[in-house]
Structures are given as structure tokens and as C-alpha cells.
Amino acid sequence: FVAEVVDISERQAEADELRLQAETDHLTGLLNRRGFDEAVAAAIQEADASDAGIAVLMVDLDRFKPVNDRFGHAIGDALLVEIARRIRLAVRSVDKVARLGGDEFAVLLVETTREQGELAAQRLHEALRRPFAIDGSFILPSASVGTAFRHSRDTSAFDLLREADDELYRAKRFGSAR
Numbered sequence: 625f626v627a628e629v630v631d632i633s634e635r636q637a638e639a640d641e642l643r644l645q646a647e648t649d650h651l652t653g654l655l656n657r658r659g660f661d662e663a664v665a666a667a668i669q670e671a672d673a674s675d676a677g678i679a680v681l682m683v684d685l686d687r688f689k690p691v692n693d694r695f696g697h698a699i700g701d702a703l704l705v706e707i708a709r710r711i712r713l714a715v716r717s718v719d720k721v722a723r724l725g726g727d728e729f730a731v732l733l734v735e736t737t738r739e740q741g742e743l744a745a746q747r748l749h750e751a752l753r754r755p756f757a758i759d760g761s762f763i764l765p766s767a768s769v770g771t772a773f774r775h776s777r778d779t780s781a782f783d784l785l786r787e788a789d790d791e792l793y794r795a796k797r798f799g800s801a802r
Contacts, residue, residue: 646659665781683792685752695763698760715744
């Protein structure tokens with residue numbers, strides 16, 4: 625008998641690292657759009673198996689461009705990192721948080737109810753309403769949030785994300801911090 629043993633742990637670690645990079649926002653360390661889409665699809669499969677509710681919150685910062693224009697992109701980036709931290713602290717550890725791009729974030733609430741989703745949106749508003757002190761500058765942000773709760777098994781990941789996005793833009797039509 626001849627046997628050959630090959631240790632592939634290093635190759636596996638490299639593959640895991642590449643997958644992590646492909647699903648993670650480099651600035652905030654949150655999921656990116658690709659990672660979030662995959663998390664929503666997986667949550668829908670789990671919800672169908674367990675009859676649990678899920679919700680998606682889309683979060684868009686109000687008047688972020690003037691922050692970059694006034695303070696510069698380094699301060700804008702620092703603000704995005706702090707926003708990401710506050711969002712993570714405002715939701716449960718089992719929930720998924722993503723930066724979808726620019727100043728847009730998303731939260732996937734798993735095993736939740738419509739009421740819990742609405743409370744999470746309120747907590748996000750409170751967390752993002754407090755002033756930020758970054759590099760000697762005080763910034764008073766606000767954010768608009770759109771919430772969608774998956775109400776039937778026929779609701780796909782695409783439908784859920786589109787509904788949350790529609791709710792976000794409906795909120796923004798009524799002004800800031802909605």
C-alpha cells in the first residue's frame with residue numbers, strides 16, 4: 625500500500641479569506657451587497673423551514689454629500705465607520721448588517737415579528753440621531769429607514785429588498801429622518 629497525505633488547510637484558509645473579501649465591505653467590515661443578498665436568501669430558506677419571520681431595513685443617510693464636501697472624504701469615511709458601529713450596536717448579534725454602497729446600509733432581522741422590526745427601526749433612528757465627534761468635528765447626521773417584513777412564503781429575496789427600498793424612498797419623500 626502507498627498512501628499520500630496532503631495538508632490543504634493553507635489552501636482552504638486562503639479560499640475562506642477570498643470568500644470573506646468578496647462578501648465584505650472593505651471600509652466598515654460589514655457585509656457588502658453580495659454578502660447581504662446571500663444572507664437574505666439563506667434567511668428566507670431558514671424561515672420557510674421554521675416559519676420564522678424576517679425583515680429588512682434599508683438605511684440611507686440624509687445629506688451625506690455635504691459632510692464630504694465640508695470636512696473631506698477622510699472624515700466622511702470615519703463617519704461611515706462610526707455609523708456602521710452604531711447600527712451593529714442597535715440590532716441583535718444574530719441580525720446581519722451591510723453597507724450596500726456609498727451612504728446606504730441594510731439590516732436583516734431574523735426570527736422577528738413586524739413589531740420587532742418597527743422597534744429596530746426606531747432604535748436605528750435614535751442611534752443615528754446622536755451627534756458624532758470625529759477628528760474634532762461635530763456632525764449631526766440623520767437617516768431615513770425603509771422597513772419590509774416578509775409576509776408570505778411567496779415573497780422572494782428580490783421582492784423583500786425591493787419593498788424595503790420602496791419604503792425607504794417613500795420615507796425620504798416626506799423629508800429627513802423618517
